[in-house]
Amino acid sequence: MLGSDATRAAVTCNCRVGRDFRGSAERGLLISQENELRALLSSGLAGSAADYRAFLERLGPHLRAYFKGKLARSGRAAPEAEDLVQETLMAVHTRRHTYDVGQPVTPWLYAIARYKLIDHLRRTRASLADVPVEDAGELVARDDHVAVESTLDIERLLGRLPGKMQQAIRAMKVEGLSVAEAATRSGMSESAIKVSVHRGLKAMAALAGGRRE
Amino acid sequence: MKTDELIGLLGASFASEPAKSPNLLRRIALWAAAGAAGVLCLALLALGVRSDLGEGRALTFLLAKLAFAFAVGGLALRYLGRIARPGGERRVNLGIVALPFAAVMVLAAFSLASAPPAHWGTMLTGHMWLECLVSIPAIAVVPFATLTWAVRKFGAPTDLVRAGALVGLASGGVSAMGYAIHCMDDTVPFVAVWYGGTIALCTLAGALLGPRLMRW
Numbered sequence: 001m002l003g004s005d006a007t008r009a010a011v012t013c014n015c016r017v018g019r020d021f022r023g024s025a026e027r028g029l030l031i032s033q034e035n036e037l038r039a040l041l042s043s044g045l046a047g048s049a050a051d052y053r054a055f056l057e058r059l060g061p062h063l064r065a066y067f068k069g070k071l072a073r074s075g076r077a078a079p080e081a082e083d084l085v086q087e088t089l090m091a092v093h094t095r096r097h098t099y100d101v102g103q104p105v106t107p108w109l110y111a112i113a114r115y116k117l118i119d120h121l122r123r124t125r126a127s128l129a130d131v132p133v134e135d136a137g138e139l140v141a142r143d144d145h146v147a148v149e150s151t152l153d154i155e156r157l158l159g160r161l162p163g164k165m166q167q168a169i170r171a172m173k174v175e176g177l178s179v180a181e182a183a184t185r186s187g188m189s190e191s192a193i194k195v196s197v198h199r200g201l202k203a204m205a206a207l208a209g210g211r212r213e
Numbered sequence: 214m215k216t217d218e219l220i221g222l223l224g225a226s227f228a229s230e231p232a233k234s235p236n237l238l239r240r241i242a243l244w245a246a247a248g249a250a251g252v253l254c255l256a257l258l259a260l261g262v263r264s265d266l267g268e269g270r271a272l273t274f275l276l277a278k279l280a281f282a283f284a285v286g287g288l289a290l291r292y293l294g295r296i297a298r299p300g301g302e303r304r305v306n307l308g309i310v311a312l313p314f315a316a317v318m319v320l321a322a323f324s325l326a327s328a329p330p331a332h333w334g335t336m337l338t339g340h341m342w343l344e345c346l347v348s349i350p351a352i353a354v355v356p357f358a359t360l361t362w363a364v365r366k367f368g369a370p371t372d373l374v375r376a377g378a379l380v381g382l383a384s385g386g387v388s389a390m391g392y393a394i395h396c397m398d399d400t401v402p403f404v405a406v407w408y409g410g411t412i413a414l415c416t417l418a419g420a421l422l423g424p425r426l427m428r429w
Binding site for chain 2: 044049052053056057060082085086089090091093095097098099100107108109110111112114115119169172179194197198201
């Protein structure tokens, strides 16, 4: 699945990431993660949709672990983590052109995740101050499995998009049609569907980011 | 929404726009040039070219002022191209950005030391310090707008205070280049205090506005 160029690029960057995280007990693990993510993203950006998807799939668990750890430390409930995972995935996706192929991918991803975390904490600080202390127990006690579904209400977000984008995203996500099927049904061309989905997602990412203000 | 569903959607939208890896610095520099063109128009229309440009001393000082402002703006742009990427703040060296200011201050100190103390007051305030104080920040609004737009559009800065400060610094530098065409105060201490000071003011304004204007 991986292009050999991507693998080679990943191997040559070993030393760099190793240097960034020198002294850490998890260095070996970090390097192997870095290599894997970097190879997938490089090959994805070069045009392999399958590798790009695999990159996002690998990234999910890393982000989940990161946000759960950080939120627990600041006394916040873990379910918020899934919102952040999705917000970060959308940010990574819509800002993927800011990844400099010559640089390690882990610091880039970490910077985006950290930015989204700080943004989230800042946005929710005021509203959380209003929650009575005794409620905190309930929040923490919530089952983590439920959290795989985020509080991002896709229907509400979709409702705020222009009709074309709404239609394209609904067909592909909610009804699970392929691009070709969605195209025939709506009478739009395949590329128009793809563009609509792409723009719609960007708009949804922006709405999701500001939704708790 | 389930995370898997989101990943499916993101993967599907990916095919529509295979990502190239654009040169952020070049794009941002292009918008800085657009801002500079605006500054030039404003400076020529609102202020006008200094009348004594034929004299050798005036031309030398104009070039020296341009060189200082260009160094400030150029360094700021160089680091702006880095800080516009997530995590880019680790690759920004604020010490190097401050070098032109340090250089002009050292030169100003030499200039003052070689002049009689009775002249210090005039050397520092010149004739038009108030005009300089108002003009540079006012003109800087134009490149500040184009640069903020470019960073928002092409970049994703994760340190908004520093990114804003660099946008302010670059704008101040570009604006000072425009004002230099008009400015007739030809002493190094004047440049150090009023050019340096107003550019620092632009930087401060950028640092304060960055988190509001460049959030993503």
